Amino acid sequence: MIAIKLFGVMRDIVGKPMLDIDEQVTTVAALKEVVEQKYPKAKALNSLLVAVNSEYAADEQTITATDEVALIPPVSGG
Amino acid sequence: MDYSIQITEKPLVPEVAIQAVSTPNAGAVNVFVGTVRNATSGKKVVQLEFEAYEPMATKELVKIVEQAFRQWPLQKVVVCHRTGVLAIGEVPVVIAVATAHRKAGFQACEFIIDTLKQTVPIWKKEKYEDGEVWVAAHP
Numbered sequence: 319m320i321a322i323k324l325f326g327v328m329r330d331i332v333g334k335p336m337l338d339i340d341e342q343v344t345t346v347a348a349l350k351e352v353v354e355q356k357y358p359k360a361k362a363l364n365s366l367l368v369a370v371n372s373e374y375a376a377d378e379q380t381i382t383a384t385d386e387v388a389l390i391p392p393v394s395g396g
Numbered sequence: 397m398d399y400s401i402q403i404t405e406k407p408l409v410p411e412v413a414i415q416a417v418s419t420p421n422a423g424a425v426n427v428f429v430g431t432v433r434n435a436t437s438g439k440k441v442v443q444l445e446f447e448a449y450e451p452m453a454t455k456e457l458v459k460i461v462e463q464a465f466r467q468w469p470l471q472k473v474v475v476c477h478r479t480g481v482l483a484i485g486e487v488p489v490v491i492a493v494a495t496a497h498r499k500a501g502f503q504a505c506e507f508i509i510d511t512l513k514q515t516v517p518i519w520k521k522e523k524y525e526d527g528e529v530w531v532a533a534h535p
Contacts, residue, residue, distance in 0.1 A: 325447055326519030393514070395513060395519070
């Protein structure tokens, strides 16, 4: 299982600050696919990136259960 | 590289950042102060709420500031970003850059705020009289 931190609009879409993914996902791309399938509203966003251990991660990067994973919807700081 | 980065719920005071970067060998202190505007696209804004993924936001800010140090001859830099609920006129962000000469300060300050807006995981929710929206989330 992978526990995913949620922020901003993604937290509103899912309705809680953490999302547990039970499906077998080993890459960033697979994780995004599962999230977009479970929450179609995520597909309507301008972008949805994934951070692994608080660094932006490319689609092919692998994820393990011990990684800190977060979904990063479009940022709007400043 | 002499810099400090802060993400805080406490109100930001630009003068504190200015003092923190001031050094006797500086010829200029360039400061950007972001403020909460009362309207967006003609719609009245009541308040803003900022949220940060803090450890990552700090990491990304470090990257931006260190890049600025490599690109321009900077002396000291302070970047502060606020989180939580802010009223109209309050300050969500302060950037202060001390340099020997003004041009590098203007350029570095603009680079830091422009890149912050693109890469740092901080999110802003605008609240209106009749609803709210996460800024930039949807096309």
